[in-house]
Amino acid sequence: RNEHGNALVPFNCEENPKLGRWADAQRWLYKSEHMKKERINLLNDLEFVWYKLEHTWSTNYKELSDFKEKNGHFDVPKNSPLRGWITRQKNQYKLRAQDLKNHLTEERVDALSAIGFPWPEEIVVKNQASCSEMF
Structure with missing residues (x-):
């Protein structure tokens, strides 16, 4: 955590593969409710990341919120990883x-x-014809 700023240890940790496997095992034990409360508390004290996807989403959300507050818009640079995340949120919204x-x-x-996120204005359902197209 001190070196990387968080306790998000990936399974495929190149620097320390054993640590990655251990962290993944801790997540499994936690989710399957086989972990002792003392260990949970110790890992929580280290700000251990139990749910990687939720952590990633929250991190991106915070970054986007900060960007919007600073710049007044959501038009992040095209080369920013945040741009892809924004696109994925819009795609997920369409699926929803x-x-x-x-x-x-x-x-x-x-x-x-x-935060005023620009959702897709028009959601088109495939293979759905309008009334004017039908008559």
């Missing part, structure tokens, strides 16, 4: 609108909406 499998929870929609 069509009741398809997605990872955009109501809480995430609310959080993004709260």
Whole structure:
């Protein structure tokens, strides 16, 4: 954590493969409720990241929120990894609108909406013809 600024240890940690496997095992034990409370508390004290995807989403959200506050818009540079994340949120929103499998929870929609996130204005459902096209 001191070296990288967080306790997000990936499974495929190149610097220390054993640490990566150990961290993954801790996450499994935690999720399967086989971990003792003392160990949970110790890892929490280190700010151990239990849910990697949630941590990544929250980190990107914070970065986007800070960008918007500083610049007054969401037009991040094209070479920024954040640009791809924004696109993925919009794509997830489209899937959600069509009741398809997605990872955009109501809480995430609310959080993004709260900062004025530019959702897709028109969501087109494939193979759905308009009334004018039908007659």
